[in-house]
Amino acid sequence: MRPGIVRIALLTWAYPPEKSGLTRAAREIAQSLAGAGHDVSVFAMDRCQDSRDGRVSVFGCGLREGSVVARLRNVAGIGHLVAPFAFRRAVAREHRRAPFDVVEATNWYAPGLAIALTGPAPLVTRNSTPAATSAETVTSLRDRFDRRAAMLAERIAARFSKALISNTQLHGDKIAALYGVAAPGTASGHAVIGLSLPPEIVARGTAATYPLGEPIELLFVGRDEHRKGFDALIMALRILSRRADAGMPDFRLTIVGVQAKDVGAIPASVRARLTCHHRVNEATLHDLMEAAHVIVAPSRYESFGLVYQEAMMFGRPVVASAEDPSARLFIGESGAGLLAKTCTGDDLATQVQRMIEDPGLRAHYAAASRRASGMFTRDTLAAQTIAVYRTAAGSKAASSNVSSSGRPAPVDITS
Template sequence: MRVALLTWAYPPEKSGLTRAAREIAQSLATAGHDVTVFTMDRREDGRDGRVAVIGCGLRDGSAAARLRKIAAIGHVVAPLALRRAVMREHRRDPFDVVEATNWYAPGLAIALAGPAPLITRNSTPAATSAATVTSLRDRIDRWAAMLAERVSARRSKALISNTQLHGEKIAALYGVAPPGSDGQHAVIGLSLPPEIVARGTAAAYPDDAPDDDAIRLLFVGRDEHRKGFDALIMALKILSRRADAGMRDFRLTIVGVHADDLKPLPSSARARLHCHHRVDEPLLHDLMADAHVIVAPSRYESFGLVYQEAMMFGRPVVACAEDPSARLFIGESGAGLLAKRCTGDDLATQIQALIEDPSLRRHYAAASRRASGMFTRETLATQTIAAYRTAIGSNGASSTASSSGRPAPADIAS
């Protein structure tokens, strides 16, 4: 199959969305499909192994770039730019399907006007991606983003959600069928890159630190309400006071936040904190291998790649029960502890239990290791192609695959 994949950004840019896009693209390419990624984070074209990468970024100072900054109206600029780029490639060699994330609806124009069936893979929706919006301008902008997502999802030929619970949330939010109800909404988990699988599998759990050594905690994520960063910082303050009073000492490493942004912290908390604004993949793997505990207190994740990465490294996880994915992957597997609410007090209580009890750390480390490896690139590709075939089948007999001279999708082996 010939596949177009729309994304806001693609590696080396780092975020959950970029990692997901690369896993989808590489899994399909490895399975023998022709994949072209269209990304808004650059203007130049390139390749990522077997995957073609086409830059669709807007030129600084252009009319489109200025228009994109206007509330509500700006949300249509990127979908139109992506559709123009897809159309150029489609005229040269037609695509069978186009896949896009739901987040801010980059596939909106293709959902409305083609040139190929759109499949929407649901990430975190705009409605839950940030703290409560208060200004009139931001409320209008959020409303437009949510409307674009809803229209794009409802005009898609098929939907993909990362978990059943996430799919049900998407169904309620967008007014679409939940997973499993009509065959048009699939549940497909994301995979991890082979280099993380290899490094994590080989990473032994750190030896128990002597009593005078600090327990190493790691947080990977942005300074966002959804990521529970506010609760993390409050927990850091609480635990620092307790460590000053005699609790086992600890160190917290944060990846994704600049140290200058945390200067107002009390001195005892700053002394136990180390920040990396950006790291390359080898260093990130080193930090995960070195950590005793991964702290991931998100309020909501569509899937939670950080949970999967922590389990691949066999590290205990402290997460938040407010997140359905944390309840599924951490709670049900026993890979760590869940704070009842995403607050500093609840989070500190669970972290402290692992700081002070080495046998508890070993117990959850072993459970985390057992729970790893649930999702592979092979299963991701196989299940994704099945969803694509459903989408093309719902589009009628005149699919682009037939008109382009390639075999119809039902005749292509997965």
């Protein structure tokens, strides 16, 4: 690898303007590295056209609708191999024009699997939420088989990666146990690097003042998923609505990421306190963050928890779930909010009610949230990531995928 500029290929299932935690993370990684002067190319599966995002080149790897390979993606198990080979083909084409020093991919459904096994450049896997975290919600035989295939693909890609990156130590420990790789901090090629926030969120959040008056505005950002605690959120909404009708201070809940039709079964008296936005642009999301008194984020598991970081940047108290290790780390240890003991409607409603009823409590946690903000920047994200890249590409393991024991050879990123 050259001593100066590093040429990087970043694989992502989707890239902004598509909105999800993965897309926001991909853009932060790409923009932080490009801002540090490196040559970054993003390969995205959600589009077919190439484009630019500032200094970042974006290559569309989307499959033509109705094509044979696109239909193969729907075949249980086998479908998980289609995208990795499509990514490899696109990366190899660009690699022939100008060689990449390193390729980075998420672990989620293993888009870098083919590159991990066959090149053309060393792969670094940055671990997000693994497919296994949603396995308990899969019931049909077909879906169970499909999820097992995805989990196997992730495990193989991780074990043949030249280095691994996890967002927190606790997340890295979970990944190590799940994939059979060494945990972070054991000189084994598994680093811990937190994600940054976009400069526009930092600027807007820093300038935001805390809202006054009633009704108390609650905000949830996420999908209708068991992992996100959406079931507990809706149950808590029902409970809190009954209590508000009985004299508790009034409140409103705004949900970003879910359509109104998806909550049609909720009684009209409860829906009166609910507003749903399927998708919003960044400016509108920032408006909602600024208007919120409390961010409700009851995820059962987050690999990092960007919503926690965003809430803290705006100085908003958070109600989260103690079931999530990242919530215990970022919210519990920093004192940025309250943790429900379990991700259930009753426990979540209890903690949200405390915030609704006590303006002094809200002010206390808002101040703590503000103090805890800004822990991760694009500068540190880029510098720490490049250190991993350089060691992964320059290590002895970069010339051999497998050790004499038949297992993926470890990479020392501590030197």
